[in-house]
Amino acid sequence: MSYDVIPLERFKRDVKQLSKKYRHIKEDLQELEALLSENPTEGDAIPELKGSFYKIRLRNTDLRKGKRAGYRVVYYPAEENETIFLVTLYVKGEKEN
Template sequence: MLNNNNQISIRFADEFENNLYTLSKKYRRIRADVEPVIEQIQTGNFIGDRIANLGENYFVLKVRVKNSNLHKGKRAGYRLIYQLESPTSILLLTIYSKLDREDISTNEIYGIIAEFNGNEL
C-alpha cells in the first residue's frame, strides 16, 4: 500500500453542510454513504464527471453516491458536487438526493462558490 503524506485538504461550503444535515434527518445512513467517497477524493482519486459549461477557471465534478437507505442503486442516490481548487485543495460544494431534485444549474454552482469566497454574483 502506498503511503501518501501529501493528503489533500477538504473544505466544506455552508451549502454542503446544511444539505447534509437536512438529508441526514430523512436518510440516516447518509454520512456512512458519503464518507468513502470523501476518503477517495482525499487520496487524490478525483472521481466523478466534470460539469460542463462552467468555464476553464472552474474544475467542478459531480459524483453519484449510493443511498443505502434505498435499494435503487446510485441512479436514485445522492449527487455530491465538489470543486478541485488546486491539486491539494478540494471544496465540497453541495449534496442532494436525486429523488428530491433534478440536476443542479451552473448558476447555483457559481452562487455556492461565490458565497463561500465571500463574494456576490
C-alpha cells in the same frame, strides 16, 4: 498524494436537512471522502459551470437502489493547495441533474 476534503456551509446545510430523512448519510459521505482524497477528479466535469467543478454519484444506503438513485455531490478540487471543497449535495429523485 492525499487531498484535504472540506465541506462548505451550503454542503453542511444540505447534509443536515437530508439527515432527517436518510439516517445513514454520514456513513455514506465517509466513503466519498476517502475516494476523493485519493482521486480528486473521480467525478464528471460540469461544463456548464466556470472553473473545474465536478459532480459525482454516491450510493444512498437508505434507499438500497445503487448510485443512480442515490446522492449527487458537486465539488471543486483546488489542485494548487491539494484541497477539495464539497459544494452541494442532493438526492437524484428530489432534484434534476
